Each structure stands twice: as structure tokens, then as C-alpha cells.
Amino acid sequence: MAEQIKVTRSDSFENVSKFSENSDTMMSGDAKLSSSEQYGAIQIVKSEEKHKFILDHEALERILLQDHIKDKHVVVVSVAGAFRKGKSFLLDFLLRYMNFTYIEEVPNGDWMGPNDVPLEGFSWRGGSERDTTGILMWSHVYLATLTTGEKAAVVLLDTQGTFDSESTVRDCATVFALSTMLSSIQIYNLSQNIQEDDLQHLQLFTEYGRLALADTGTKPFQRLQFLVRDWSFPYEADYGEEGGRKILERRLQISEKQHAELQSLREHIKSCFSEISCFLMPHPGLKVATNPKFDGRLKDIEPDFKESLSQLVPILLAPENLLLKEISGVQVKAKDLVQYFKSYLNLFSGDELPEPKSMLVATAEANNLSAVASAREMYSSLIVPISSRLKTISSSFATQL
Structure with missing residues (x-):
């Protein structure tokens, strides 16, 4: 099935904007990023004509098959939702936290940084037109030490906004379903x-x-974090996690007065995710919303928003809150994630949305291919050297005879 993926050149690596000058972690092995290619948003799922999505598997492998990454269990954090609602803007604050916590490793410091520094990372801009298309992955995979002592690889994904004027419902469903x-x-x-x-x-x-x-x-899915931006009713529910919990309980509540369809909708959502939570964010301020020259400097953002942001990001990314990716109850390594990307994208390569049944088939196929790759790798590292040594001994013995 993987052969059906249309292969593209990894041209997205040629125009990567640098996010950090820290290049201590150089890549080794076959999958390499040069120093000029580090720290950028790489488009790994691209939208083509006729509303087709293709996987740049070369770019994906460069990121996930680095020698120091590929055998680590992976945490995958994705942001999805309607277009022009600040997804990429939020992700760049996640990047600030990740750099501060897992590269600079400064305990209990101010990860948000100086007031007068522009926000960099994933591309974002103000305005009414869409900016992000397809699915983007940050090219630097962070290594985080979990509370168990295990080092995990943390991957950040940005996604095309749903329901813009150029996307069909199928496009929206494809991108959201893939990221989920x-x-x-x-x-x-x-x-x-x-x-x-x-x-x-x-x-x-x-x-x-x-x-x-x-x-x-x-x-089938793990943690769903509702993030309500521009919450305007703090008198009903406070900003933050506690207010979010209150609103989420109300919205997902099932009662006998509801139509059967509404009850079924809520039961479905609860049955699909292992954990569901909500966080309420205030509006970032008029300078953010109306100034076309706004570049993300903290001095231009309202204090309430910055306070909520300082609470939200650790809830998502602090070591004790990171969640390892699991599929069918099995933890996934970075190298396995490559195969899941290929299998799942093939699932959506036809002209129609796939039947739900196809997801299970694609997952089983990815599991099998991942197991075969692991077995081949183990054979190469263990059996081949032994076989070679036995041949040498046999040859030596024959010579002596």
C-alpha cells in the first residue's frame, strides 16, 4: 500500500527559516539535516491540485530517522481547528517553551522571554486569508526526560485550518483526521x-x-485538549483550566431532554478519546487583532492573555504532562511513526473519504511493516555479524585441514 504515495523532492528544506542559533545537536546517520536546514517548519503533507494530499516522505524521514531520534518513543503534539484563529501563533509559544525547557534546560525560569523580541517559528500572520496548508512538522525533534526517566522524542505539528474558502469538507476531514x-x-x-x-x-x-x-x-485516540480562544464570559467561567472544565462538562452533558442525535454525538466524542480537557483563553488585545505590523512581541499582548498562556503551555508540555503516542495500546517509536504516516495518508488518497473500517486495516498494515523493519534491523545487528564470524572460523578450519 505504501507504494501508492506520490513521492516529492524535499524542496521544502531549501527555504527553512532559522528559529535558533543553537546547533549543538548535529545529526548523524543517513537521515541528516545540515546546519542551514535546522529549526524550521517543514511541510510534510502537501495539498495538490484537485484536492489531493501527498506525503513528502523524504522530508519526514530526514526528521524522524535521525540516529539519536528514531528509536525513541514519541510524543506528538498537534494543533487543529478553523483557519485564521491563531493556531500557528500558539505553536510558536510552544516552541519557546520547548527551547527553554529542553534545550537551554533552565529550571523555573521565565520561558516566555523578553518583552521586545518578535515571535518566530511556524509561519503566521494577521489578516483574513489562510496561511498554513497541509501539515507542517517542526524540523527539530526535542528530547525530553519523562518522570519515569525515559528520554522521549517530542514532535510538534501545525495543520491547515478548516473551512476556509479554498477547502472542501473532504479536505478538512482529511487533515483533521490525520492529525488526530x-x-x-x-x-x-x-x-x-x-x-x-x-x-x-x-x-x-x-x-x-x-x-x-x-x-x-x-x-482509538488519546488526549483531546479543547482550547477556547477569546473567551468573553469570565463571569460565567474563569479563564484557565478550571473554567474550561466547567464549560466542557456543560457542553458534553447528556440529558434525557436532548434529542437522541445530540446524545449520540456526545457519547461518540467521549468514546473516542482517553482524556478530554478544556482551557479558556482571553482575547490577546486590539494590537494583536488589528495591527498589520504586529510581530508577536510580548509588550503588545494583553497581560491577561500572557498570564493564561503561562499556565496553558506547561499543562501541555511539562515533562510530567507529556503523553507518549500509542496506537492500539502499543507505544510508538519515531521510526514507526514514519510508517503510520505513509499508511494513513494512503487511506485518504482516493476520491472518496475512506470507510472507518479502512483505518483498522491501515493500522494493522503499519504495525506489520514496523515489526518487519524491526526484525530486519535486529537480524542485521545480531545475526549477520555472527554468520560472518562463523564463515571466517570455518574458512580458517578448512585451511588448517
């Missing part, structure tokens, strides 16, 4: 409130997990 299937923490970025249509879209995008749920007895 591949992430361990899916941030569902919403504006102002959790509305009924937001839940309906979520049901549509997660429909592909139904069969996996029925066949394996486990929930």
Missing part, C-alpha cells in the same frame, strides 16, 4: 465558545475511530 490519528495530544483550537457545530465537526473528523474502538476494546 497521528498525535498523542490534539489541541482543538476554537473561537469564543464550544458550539454545537464544533462538536458536530469533531464527530465527523473522528468517525474513523469507530471500528478500531469496536475491534480492540480501547479508545
